[in-house]
Amino acid sequence: MPYDPSAFPPFAVTVDLVVLTVRRHALCALAVRRGEPPYQGRWALPGGFVRGDEDLTTAAARELAEETGLHAHDPAGPVLANAAHLEQLATYGDPKRDPRMRVVSVAHLALAPDLPAPRPGGDARSVRWAPVEDLLDQEVGYGRDGEQVTPLAFDHAQILADGVERARSKIEYSSLATAFCPQEFTVGELRRVYEAVWGVALDPRNFHRKVTGTPGFLVPTGGTTTRQGGRPAQLFRAGGATLLNPPMLRPEA
Amino acid sequence: MPYDPSAFPPFAVTVDLVVLTVRRHALCALAVRRGEPPYQGRWALPGGFVRGDEDLTTAAARELAEETGLHAHDPAGPVLANAAHLEQLATYGDPKRDPRMRVVSVAHLALAPDLPAPRPGGDARSVRWAPVEDLLDQEVGYGRDGEQVTPLAFDHAQILADGVERARSKIEYSSLATAFCPQEFTVGELRRVYEAVWGVALDPRNFHRKVTGTPGFLVPTGGTTTRQGGRPAQLFRAGGATLLNPPMLRPEA
DNA sequence: CCTGTTTATCGTCAGGAAGACGACTATGAT
DNA sequence: ATCATAGTCGTCTTCCTGACGATAAACAGG
DSSP states (O other), rough: OOGGGGOOOEEEEEEEEEEEETTTTEEEEEEEEEOOSSTTTTOOOOOOOOOTOOOOHHHHHHHHHHOOOEEOOOTOOOOTTTTTEEEEEEEEOOOTTTSSEEEEEEEEEOOOOOOOOOOOOTTTTTTEEEEEHTTTOOOOOOOTTTTTTOOTTTTHHHHHHHHHHHHHHHHHHBBBGGSSOSSSSOHHHHHHHHHHHHHOOOOHHHHHHHHHHTTEEEEEEEEEEOOOSSOOOEEEESSSSBBEEEEEEOOOO | OOOOOGSSBEEEEEEEEEEEETTTTTEEEEEOOOOOOSSTTTOOOEEEOOOOOOHHHHHHHHHHEEEEEEEEOOSSSOOOOOOEEEEEEEEOOOOSSSSSSEEEEEEEEEOOOSSSSOOOOOTTEEEEEEEEHHHSSSOBBBBBTSBBOOOOOHHHHHHHHHHHHHHHHHHHHGGGGGGGSSSSBHHHHHHHHHHHHHHHHHHHHHHHHHHHTTTTTEOOOEEESSSSSSEEEEEEEEOOBBBSOOOOOOOOO
């Protein structure tokens, strides 16, 4: 394949973001409202074009920062307060996925703690956190304020579903669930993350035994807190371990 | 983002293939020799441009068929003799990964049984199966015939490493290892697949208990065969189950 | 102050799965 | 006949999990 610009068709390349967080015991995703056709007025995943001199991950981190103010977590860099986990998810390139032109979208998955000030972007009406089950509802779904939130534009329902499935399976065998937690958190808060992402109830005693017994998963900080009423809980931060062995088992049924 | 062709830079989009098989107890990948610059004469992964009206998976399947004669396995279609598992792996888009122009490559992973007639493509000198450890050797590596096979062109060493890691982890919790086997195979042959992919030795008795005790993994065909000398073994084919629960545990250390 | 409620944490017990490994079986090679 | 090679069946111990009782430390309300 010699270098011949006419030998290949030009593509537009975008990054789309599945940004997940846990709010009020529910797994939520970031959605933006489209201002122009196609799919004008419909909700979509945040994203944008990759620039000519930009790496894919860089483009995803830039879009993430623009939409949420979150920084992608750099393992080599300093520990940031507003850091989110960011990884590539999959690439979607159906010739008809965008009616305007041939667009290949490299979807990324970001996991973020619940933002203390949930002010993603400047325009509150055009960006929102929505429970993923509302966004993925097969029937027409409505948000808390009664606004229609589905179906998502383009193939974004498929992308979101893939991202949710990736998150659900990845917290089984990695310590990624801590990406949904603030820097310091309790075992109960971590358990509620698992419960929200998986949509199941977990036994608090067995969960406590499992996470505290896995070396490198949690590091006690020494402090204690009462955040939900009840007995104060120990505070932990994420340990260095990234892989959980043996994994956290997701209840079947 | 209104439709404005000048608002985004054009990209070339390619598919690259990590085609893996098990030959002579070693995990091998398909490599092609480059005929033109850049990296002329170096080995690379097979791949090519995505056509203007083509889905990414379709493009990968087309390249796979062109290079190997293998068909991508379609779960809805008939059972083909020369069927390989094909899935998207990851996308690589560093601005400098191709010195000629901006190329985004959507890498795919294919798993194939050892071909009875290992004649991939027409030109035997330009296509070969090479053990992945030779291709990934940090030092300059040489193939069986003493020919230099590393370093691979472009970022293909990274792509290959990612594909190998995907295969290694995926056979843990799925029945994907059967994709390396012919339609009918013995427990011992399946075990040698695991041993080759993971590079470890497994206990034949525990392995036998595990795979025959997992419902839906293996279906006995009734026949028996002696392929390696020794007592004849039962023949099986892959069952319908795709997920292994509990998973096959990869020995640590 | 006392009691009930909530959340956290520790302990116990039975069942299942896996690693280590002995034993037996059915072929081919010498 | 004997040995080597592979396949298959069992046993035993250990570890992990799920189910669940019990205790601890906070708060709310009478």
